[in-house]
Amino acid sequence: MIFTPEKYKIKDERMKPFIDVEEIEGYLESVRPDRQRVLDVIAKSLDKKRLTLEETAVLINATDPDLIEAIKDGARTLKKIVYGNRIVLFAPLYIGNKCINNCAYCGFRAENKDAIRKTLQQEEIKQEIMALEENGQKRLVLVFGEHPEYNADYIAECTKIAYSVKKGNGEIRRVNINAAPLDIEGFRKVHQAGIGTYQIFQETYHPEAYKWYHKSGRKADYNWRVTAFDRAQEAGLDDVGMGALFGLYDWKFEVMAMVRHTNHLEACYDVGPHTISFPRITAASNNCIKPEYEVSDEDFTRIIAILRLAVPYTGLILTAREPAHIRTEALSFGVSQIDGGTKLEIGSYSESVNLDQDLNKEQFKINDDRSLNEVIDELLEKGYLPSFCTSCYRMGRTGEHFMEFSVPGFIKRFCTPNGILTLAEYLMDYAPEHTAKKGWEVIARELKDLEDENVRNEIEDRIEKIKKGKRDLYF
Ligand code: SAM
Numbered sequence: 185m186i187f188t189p190e191k192y193k194i195k196d197e198r199m200k201p202f203i204d205v206e207e208i209e210g211y212l213e214s215v216r217p218d219r220q221r222v223l224d225v226i227a228k229s230l231d232k233k234r235l236t237l238e239e240t241a242v243l244i245n246a247t248d249p250d251l252i253e254a255i256k257d258g259a260r261t262l263k264k265i266v267y268g269n270r271i272v273l274f275a276p277l278y279i280g281n282k283c284i285n286n287c288a289y290c291g292f293r294a295e296n297k298d299a300i301r302k303t304l305q306q307e308e309i310k311q312e313i314m315a316l317e318e319n320g321q322k323r324l325v326l327v328f329g330e331h332p333e334y335n336a337d338y339i340a341e342c343t344k345i346a347y348s349v350k351k352g353n354g355e356i357r358r359v360n361i362n363a364a365p366l367d368i369e370g371f372r373k374v375h376q377a378g379i380g381t382y383q384i385f386q387e388t389y390h391p392e393a394y395k396w397y398h399k400s401g402r403k404a405d406y407n408w409r410v411t412a413f414d415r416a417q418e419a420g421l422d423d424v425g426m427g428a429l430f431g432l433y434d435w436k437f438e439v440m441a442m443v444r445h446t447n448h449l450e451a452c453y454d455v456g457p458h459t460i461s462f463p464r465i466t467a468a469s470n471n472c473i474k475p476e477y478e479v480s481d482e483d484f485t486r487i488i489a490i491l492r493l494a495v496p497y498t499g500l501i502l503t504a505r506e507p508a509h510i511r512t513e514a515l516s517f518g519v520s521q522i523d524g525g526t527k528l529e530i531g532s533y534s535e536s537v538n539l540d541q542d543l544n545k546e547q548f549k550i551n552d553d554r555s556l557n558e559v560i561d562e563l564l565e566k567g568y569l570p571s572f573c574t575s576c577y578r579m580g581r582t583g584e585h586f587m588e589f590s591v592p593g594f595i596k597r598f599c600t601p602n603g604i605l606t607l608a609e610y611l612m613d614y615a616p617e618h619t620a621k622k623g624w625e626v627i628a629r630e631l632k633d634l635e636d637e638n639v640r641n642e643i644e645d646r647i648e649k650i651k652k653g654k655r656d657l658y659f
C-alpha cells in the first residue's frame with residue numbers, strides 16, 4: 185500500500201490526543217532520502233526553521249556514515265549560532281518516592297517492595313535546599329512520585345519553601361517541577377506558586393508499548409498523560425518540558441512523536457515546548473525492560489543531533505543518567521542544560537537528613553556523580569560559559585528559547601551577559617582557587633568577544649559590584 189500522509193493527518197484540537205501511529209510509521213517506512221535531500225533538510229534547519237515530520241524522517245533514515253556526520257556537523261553549527269557558549273546548570277531534588285503507579289522500569293513503582301518510601305518533611309526540604317545553595321545551585325527541579333499526597337497544593341507548597349530558603353548569598357531563583365500530570369485547576373495552582381517549567385515525560389509515545397509498561401495506576405491512562413500540556417496551557421502555564429524515556433520502544437518512533445507533540449502545541453497554542461529531555465533508561469531496583477530497544481551510544485548521539493536540528497528553538501536537557509564522556513560529546517552538538525552535583529537518594533544533599541544506608545531509595549542509578557564544581561571545572565576547561573541565569577522567566581520573557589532563537593542579538597544582549605554575571609557570583613562565593621582562575625579567564629574572553637561596547641562596559645561595571653558584595657544583577 186502506498187503511504188499517503190494526508191489520509192492519516194489528525195486535526196490538531198485542544199485537549200485531544202494527536203499521535204497517529206500509522207502516520208509516524210508511514211513516514212519512517214516510506215521516506216528514503218538521497219544525499220541531496222538530507223543536506224537540504226539540514227540547510228532548512230540552519231535557516232532556523234523547525235522541521236516537519238517528513239523532514240525529521242529524512243534525518244532519521246539517513247544511515248550513511250558521512251550523512252550521519254553531516255547531521256552532527258549541522259547540529260554543532262546550529263548549537264553555536266543559536267546558543268553560543270553557555271550551558272545552563274541545574275540540580276534535581278527528589279522530594280518523595282511514594283507512588284501509586286507501576287511503571288515497569290522505575291525503582292519507585294508501587295509493587296517494588298524493596299524500595300524504602302520517604303517524603304521529605306518541611307524542615308528536611310529546607311536542609312536540602314540549604315545544602316544545594318551552599319554548593320552554588322540556583323535552579324532546581326523538584327521531583328515527585330505520583331501519589332495523592334503529592335497533589336497540586338503540596339507541589340505549590342514545596343515550591344514556595346524552595347524559594348523562601350536563603351543561605352549566605354545563596355538562593356533558589358527558579359524552581360522547575362517533574363511530577364505527575366495535573367488537571368487544569370492543579371496546573372493553575374502550581375503556576376501561581378511561581379514554578380518555571382513543568383516537566384512531564386511521555387516515556388513512550390507508542391500506545392501499545394505504553395500499555396505494556398504501565399499496567400496499573402493512574403499512569404496507565406495514555407491519553408491523560410499525552411494531553412497534559414494542553415491542560416497546562418489552558419491554565420496559563422506555557423512553560424512545559426517534554427521527554428521520552430529512550431530504551432522502552434524504537435527510538436525512531438519516539439523522536440518522530442516528540443516532533444509531532446511539538447507541532448500539536450504550536451498548532452493549538454502557538455508555543456512549543458520550552459525543553460525536551462531524552463533520558464536513556466538506566467538500571468533501577470528490580471526494574472523490567474525490553475533489551476531489544478536499548479539505545480547504543482552511537483544512536484544516542486545521533487538522536488541528540490537530530491532533535492537539535494528538528495526543533496532548533498527548544499532547549500535540550502541531558503542529565504547525569506549519562507556518563508561524563510557522553511555528556512561532553514552531547515554538549516558540542518546541541519545540549520543546552522545539564523545537571524551538576526546530582527544526588528538521587530532522597531535527602532542526600534544535606535548531612536542532617538537521616539538516611540537509611542539503603543541505596544534502594546534511589547529511583548535509578550546515575551552515571552555521572554561528579555560534584556557541581558567538577559562539572560563547572562570541565563565546562564570551563566572546554567571553553568563553555570557555565571550559567572545559572574534565571575532572568576527571562578523573572579523578567580516575564582516567556583517563550584525564551586524561541587526569542588533566543590528568533591530575536592537578533594538576543595543571546596548577546598541577555599544570555600551571555602547574564603551567564604557572565606551568574607558565573608562571576610559563583611566564582612566569588614563558591615569556587616576553589618583553581619576554578620576561579622579558569623572562570624575569570626573565560627569571562628575575560630566572553631567580554632572580549634562582545635561587539636557592543638556599551639553592553640561590555642555595563643557588564644564590567646556590574647562585575648565590580650558583584651566583587652563588592654552585590655548579588656542578583658541581571659538584564
Ligand atoms: N512520577 C512522575 C512521573 O512519572 O512522571 C515524575 C517523576 S519520575 C521519578 C521522573 C522520570 O524519571 C520519569 O518520567 C521517567 O522518564 C524517569 N525514569 C523512571 N525510571 C527510570 C530509569 N530506570 N532510568 C532512567 N529514567 C527513569
Ligand code: SF4
Pocket residue numbers: 283284285286287290291292293294328329330403
Ligand atoms: Fe512512579 Fe514516576 Fe516512577 Fe512511574 S516513573 S513508578 S509514576 S515515580
